[in-house]
Amino acid sequence: MLQVKFRVDEAQAQFLNNFKVYGFKDKNSMLREAIELFKKELELESLRKSAESYSEICPSPANGLSKKIGSRLFADTSNRSSS
Numbered sequence: 001m002l003q004v005k006f007r008v009d010e011a012q013a014q015f016l017n018n019f020k021v022y023g024f025k026d027k028n029s030m031l032r033e034a035i036e037l038f039k040k041e042l043e044l045e046s047l048r049k050s051a052e053s054y055s056e057i058c059p060s061p062a063n064g065l066s067k068k069i070g071s072r073l074f075a076d077t078s079n080r081s082s083s
Helices: 010-017 029-058 060-080
Strands: none
Touching: 010 029
16 A cells, blocks of 8 residues: 655544544545545546536437337326226
């Protein structure tokens, strides 16, 4: 494992000093977990933006199809109820 040095402000240092309160064995494990969670959050946000961009460029024809099928099923169901 690599060792790095960085600076934090007073509030962040106090937060890290409470590592036991949050169930961590030390500040290092708490910080590693925080970095992993932040990394996943950034990756998910990037994926969400990519999906939005893709949907704007290439609208899905299945969306219109599912609406048509759904309305037919609903119409068929209502016809059966009136019989």
